[in-house]
Amino acid sequence: MYEEHLNYVKEYFALHGDVPPNPLMAFRSKYQHTLRVLGWAKRLVRERKDVDTDILFTAVIFHDIGCSEGKEFHAERSAKIFYEYGLKMNLDLTFIERVKGLISLHSSKELLKEKDTPIELIILMEADLLDEEGALRIVWYSLDKGISGAQSYLDVYKHIIMGSNKRLINPMVTEKAQYYWNEKQKIVEEFTRQLEDDITVN
Structure with a gap:
């Protein structure tokens, strides 16, 4: 299922653009960023039993798909794109809503310090922040x-x-x-x- 999700995101970027505003910085591909964030998320959840990895990994895969239309409000756009995709793929509605919620909030990094923030959202944001560091x-x-x-x-x-x-x-x-x-x-x-x-x- 993740491969199918990734193929959709890759094709979406190919159709709508996956190059930063400066074409000389094509090395900052959002699809490649998505793959690295997915890798970080997988690394962070190893040996954890309190994380719904299906929801987390799906949210990671779609978290920046809305960036193809500009960075501002990309979290909301990404959530909407995933929601439409989820309905088209006949995914469980509760699952769709939970993933959509994570995606829509992933740019609100202040939620990292809130005690009621779901662990899946915390790890999504941590994995996102760990990319392009060091x-x-x-x-x-x-x-x-x-x-x-x-x-x-x-x-x-x-x-x-x-x-x-x-x-x-x-x-x-x-x-x-x-x-x-x-x-x-x-x-x-x-x-x-x-x-x-x-x-x-x-």
């Missing part, structure tokens, strides 16, 4: 700065540091996600430390 963020920020016209390695260094300053607080809730977040930040810290040393070597 080593991937270094690659992304380096390419981004190069595309926009970096004049020196110092420009790239400052760009990465700027992103790091926004990530000083670990936003994760589950123990596994907290661990992975901290490990990813360590990678960036060590990289920027060595980059600074290389730039200022004398």
